[in-house]
Amino acid sequence: MIPARPARRSLTRWFCLAVSGLTALAFAGMVALFAFESLPVWRHAGFEYLRGHQWFFRAQRFGALPMVYGTLAVSALALLLAAPVGLGSAVFVAEILPARLRLPAKTAIELLAGIPSVVYGLLGVLLLRGWMLRVLAPFEPLSGDTLATGGVLLAVMILPTVVTLGDDALRGVARSQRQAARALGLTRAETIVRVSLPQALPGLVAALLLALGRALGETIAVFLVIGRQDNQWPEHLLSPASLAAAGQTLTTKLGGSETHIAYGDPLHWAAMVALALVLAILVASVTLAGTWLGRPRLAGAASANLPSPAGGDPGDPHA
Amino acid sequence: MRRLFDRAFTLLVVSAGLLALMLFVAIAGYLAWRGLGAVDLDFLTQPSRGAGAEGGVRYQLLGTLILIATALAAAVPPALGIGIYRGVYLTRPQARRRVSLLLFVANGVPSILYGIFGLAVFGQLLGWGKSWLAGGLLLGMMILPTLTLAFAERVDAIPKKYLEAAAGLGLRRAQIVRAVILPQSLGGLVSGALLGLARAAGETAPILFIAAVFSGATVPHGIVESPVLALPYHIFVLAQDSFQPEAETHLWAAAAVLLGVVLVFALVALPLRIRLHEEAHHG
Amino acid sequence: MFFLVLAVLALPAAGGRALKVNGSSTVTPVVADAADLLQQTAGLEIVVDPAGGSSGGISALGDGRVDMAMSSRPLEPGDHSKFPSTDFRPVTIGYDAVAMVVSRDVWQGGVHALSRQQVRDIYEGRIKRWSAVGGPDRRIVFFDKEPGRGTWAMFAKWAYGDTQKAPLVSFPKVGSNQETRTKVASTPGAMSQLSASWTDGETIFALGIRRPDASVVYPTREEIAAGHYPIRRPLLVITDGPATGAAKTLLDLLLSERGQALVEKHGYLPLEKPAATEAH
Numbered sequence: 015m016i017p018a019r020p021a022r023r024s025l026t027r028w029f030c031l032a033v034s035g036l037t038a039l040a041f042a043g044m045v046a047l048f049a050f051e052s053l054p055v056w057r058h059a060g061f062e063y064l065r066g067h068q069w070f071f072r073a074q075r076f077g078a079l080p081m082v083y084g085t086l087a088v089s090a091l092a093l094l095l096a097a098p099v100g101l102g103s104a105v106f107v108a109e110i111l112p113a114r115l116r117l118p119a120k121t122a123i124e125l126l127a128g129i130p131s132v133v134y135g136l137l138g139v140l141l142l143r144g145w146m147l148r149v150l151a152p153f154e155p156l157s158g159d160t161l162a163t164g165g166v167l168l169a170v171m172i173l174p175t176v177v178t179l180g181d182d183a184l185r186g187v188a189r190s191q192r193q194a195a196r197a198l199g200l201t202r203a204e205t206i207v208r209v210s211l212p213q214a215l216p217g218l219v220a221a222l223l224l225a226l227g228r229a230l231g232e233t234i235a236v237f238l239v240i241g242r243q244d245n246q247w248p249e250h251l252l253s254p255a256s257l258a259a260a261g262q263t264l265t266t267k268l269g270g271s272e273t274h275i276a277y278g279d280p281l282h283w284a285a286m287v288a289l290a291l292v293l294a295i296l297v298a299s300v301t302l303a304g305t306w307l308g309r310p311r312l313a314g315a316a317s318a319n320l321p322s323p324a325g326g327d328p329g330d331p332h333a
Numbered sequence: 334m335r336r337l338f339d340r341a342f343t344l345l346v347v348s349a350g351l352l353a354l355m356l357f358v359a360i361a362g363y364l365a366w367r368g369l370g371a372v373d374l375d376f377l378t379q380p381s382r383g384a385g386a387e388g389g390v391r392y393q394l395l396g397t398l399i400l401i402a403t404a405l406a407a408a409v410p411p412a413l414g415i416g417i418y419r420g421v422y423l424t425r426p427q428a429r430r431r432v433s434l435l436l437f438v439a440n441g442v443p444s445i446l447y448g449i450f451g452l453a454v455f456g457q458l459l460g461w462g463k464s465w466l467a468g469g470l471l472l473g474m475m476i477l478p479t480l481t482l483a484f485a486e487r488v489d490a491i492p493k494k495y496l497e498a499a500a501g502l503g504l505r506r507a508q509i510v511r512a513v514i515l516p517q518s519l520g521g522l523v524s525g526a527l528l529g530l531a532r533a534a535g536e537t538a539p540i541l542f543i544a545a546v547f548s549g550a551t552v553p554h555g556i557v558e559s560p561v562l563a564l565p566y567h568i569f570v571l572a573q574d575s576f577q578p579e580a581e582t583h584l585w586a587a588a589a590v591l592l593g594v595v596l597v598f599a600l601v602a603l604p605l606r607i608r609l610h611e612e613a614h615h616g
Numbered sequence: 617m618f619f620l621v622l623a624v625l626a627l628p629a630a631g632g633r634a635l636k637v638n639g640s641s642t643v644t645p646v647v648a649d650a651a652d653l654l655q656q657t658a659g660l661e662i663v664v665d666p667a668g669g670s671s672g673g674i675s676a677l678g679d680g681r682v683d684m685a686m687s688s689r690p691l692e693p694g695d696h697s698k699f700p701s702t703d704f705r706p707v708t709i710g711y712d713a714v715a716m717v718v719s720r721d722v723w724q725g726g727v728h729a730l731s732r733q734q735v736r737d738i739y740e741g742r743i744k745r746w747s748a749v750g751g752p753d754r755r756i757v758f759f760d761k762e763p764g765r766g767t768w769a770m771f772a773k774w775a776y777g778d779t780q781k782a783p784l785v786s787f788p789k790v791g792s793n794q795e796t797r798t799k800v801a802s803t804p805g806a807m808s809q810l811s812a813s814w815t816d817g818e819t820i821f822a823l824g825i826r827r828p829d830a831s832v833v834y835p836t837r838e839e840i841a842a843g844h845y846p847i848r849r850p851l852l853v854i855t856d857g858p859a860t861g862a863a864k865t866l867l868d869l870l871l872s873e874r875g876q877a878l879v880e881k882h883g884y885l886p887l888e889k890p891a892a893t894e895a896h
Contacts, residue, residue, distance in 0.1 A: 103353040106346045128532070206342070228441070
């Protein structure tokens with residue numbers, strides 16, 4: 015807060031307000047555009063769009079549920095794999111790693127998070143597909159392109175995010191707390207489990223939510239390894255076998271050729287844009303929840319923790 | 334008993350850490366091994382041939398640089414504006430928190446949505462066809478939250494005493510912005526910009542529909558109907574045809590160049606950010 | 617940002633345009649090579665983009681977004697009705713065949729040809745294992761071409777008479793010819809639709825078609841040229857109205873001896889009599 019005379023007519027103030035307004039307009043405009051351009055398919059299909067199992071654009075049947083399932087399945091798998099390893103590593107980096115190794119460790123994590131998704135996709139295509147075909151053999155997948163492959167690749171991609179945000183959350187617990195615990199005779203493990211973790215819990219959950227947000231929105235890497243098979247609705251929702259089949263997510267559908275095909279056709283285009291709308295709402299909700307939970311650090315000045323989906327972390331106050 | 338728990342827990346945690354470390358080393362090592370051998374000066378300076386699968390990546394590199402430069406130009410003014418407005422003219426902390434919240438949510442927007450948005454706006458509404466400017470603007474929109482958050486964080490971190498001193502000297506808010514805030518917080522903007530550039534360089538989804546083509550483009554002529562080549566899009570298309578051994582070498586070389594670009598920005602940003610953190614935390 | 621906005625408003629819409637060509641990934645290699653040639657010899661800028669496949673290219677031409685479309689399927693009534701104001705002028709620059717292709721283990725396991733009914737049964741899921749058609753006891757992994765592709769349209773026409781009559785099925789999708797080749801070659805038991813000239817006889821094999829009289833016709837050069845192999849298709853370059861300017865230059869090159877050599881180089885069938893050699 016600036017304790018100076020406020021100037022109503024300041025050029026600076028108007029400039030800042032104007033660009034802020036323009037930016038808000040751009041983002042709001044994006045959502046509004048998605049809502050508006052998808053109207054035809056809402057009129058055509060109504061709730062069936064979200065509940066329907068079948069997407070056959072030639073027959074003008076648009077059911078997005080298998081893609082919502084695909085998105086949630088690969089992201090859930092990714093989180094399931096990345097959370098234990100990531101949170102464990104976060105504890106490792108925050109509590110056990112010697113101070114002089116912190117910097118190289120954080121650097122390494124951030125570089126890993128900055129690797130473009132197309133390169134992860136390349137690794138997935140060339141290395142992961144073959145390996146997953148062997149690993150999933152008991153489930154008899156048709157090829158190495160499966161939801162599980164997408165999930166594993168995503169897990170590797172969001173791991174740095176979980177580690178770095180988890181580390182920030184743990185470092186946010188005051189040293190005095192830890193020192194007091196140790197002074198009382200608690201072992202290091204007990205200190206972590208009884209003092210650090212509970213206090214850092216909102217931040218840790220936030221870390222997982224933000225990583226989930228990134229997983230939900232990832233397109234390119236998943237596109238290359240998931241098979242892009244429509245209408246894959248599993249017989250048993252929670253069985254692992256259903257992950258050993260090819261599938262389609264909201265993002266892979268949007269990033270595929272159907273977007274080109276849909277371009278001139280109002281209903282088809284509306285159906286594609288509706289996918290974008292659903293994705294936007296889904297990711298925004300998760301990100302909002304994650305950011306809200308990580309809220310204490312927003313209120314402060316230099317303690318702002320600034321995750322970005324690429325993992326680029328513009329602020330690491332506890333480094 | 335407690336000691337056992339201590340040991341077991343430590344073991345668990347260290348294993349997790351080592352697993353993550355091994356993964357990192359494996360990935361970095363593999364990328365280095367496949368990529369470094371394939372790149373040479375020729376690769377960087379020669380244009381591609383054979384419908385893109387052979388030759389060098391000259392125009393892909395150029396296209397990527399054009400796109401990220403445009404993105405930067407598009408993102409910096411709004412980042413400054415929002416950061417200053419939030420830090421200087423919004424007095425209530427709740428208002429500031431809300432702005433930060435919105436920025437965080439904007440930061441998490443999936444990149445493919447920018448691609449669809451771009452197709453709808455620049456393709457359908459404006460009829461630009463494929464345009465480098467569209468790609469740059471979309472990328473700019475994408476990295477705007479990153480820049481703004483980094484800048485805003487620095488604005489927040491300016492010690493109160495500087496601001497009070499300036500006010501005490503009779504400066505108006507706008508003057509304080511110019512004299513105190515901007516110089517002090519520019520570092521944050523720069524580091525945020527570097528991170529944003531690193532991210533923009535590697536993104537495929539925003540430019541997929543509306544800015545990039547796979548072959549034929551060199552230097553864009555105008556604004557509309559002027560696509561560019563781009564490294565990530567190039568790799569994306571080639572990755573779908575990764576079976577030929579010759580194509581694979583080219584593919585890895587292109588990936589290495591892309592990683593090089595990203596790394597340059599990330600590494601330059603690093604010491605800057607560390608210095609800023611030390612100042613913020615201990616200064 | 618302000619001067620960028622100003623620049624956008626101030627600059628004229630068109631500026632030193634390159635020729636834009638979109639469409640089929642089958643035709644792309646030929647046109648891209650011709651474009652490279654023209655770039656070197658005449659300094660012409662030609663942008664070739666296989667995004668969207670044959671249908672994508674035709675749509676782009678109809679919308680006026682590109683100057684030329686490449687297609688690996690003939691124009692259909694649907695194209696004309698969708699773009700009534702476009703004067704589509706297709707020019708054939710060569711021929712190609714679409715084959716059902718399989719991975720090596722299937723070929724070596726004894727499957728060398730299929731009848732149309734068998735292909736239909738596989739496509740509609742009635743036949744699920746290779747053993748039912750004389751091959752190894754393994755599941756059939758069918759990769760379906762994306763619907764916008766000329767290759768898919770040709771397949772649908774042959775198998776079902778019309779693209780509209782093709783059944784609604786869901787298989788894992790492949791897009792470009794390159795991706796098809798990669799997926800089929802690297803997946804045991806795989807099958808897909810692909811341009812016959814993209815098979816190499818080592819990792820990916822083209823099946824013959826078993827006719828009702830039990831004879832088999834393979835997609836070899838001779839059989840395709842003689843018209844015996846049923847899924848033959850023209851490789852088209854399409855303009856809106858007669859080709860002029862750079863488009864005409866490109867077209868002339870493609871029809872000339874040099875261009876036809878490019879057609880052959882990529883494994884397709886050239887026209888019977890190439891046009892007189894150009895000065896290029």
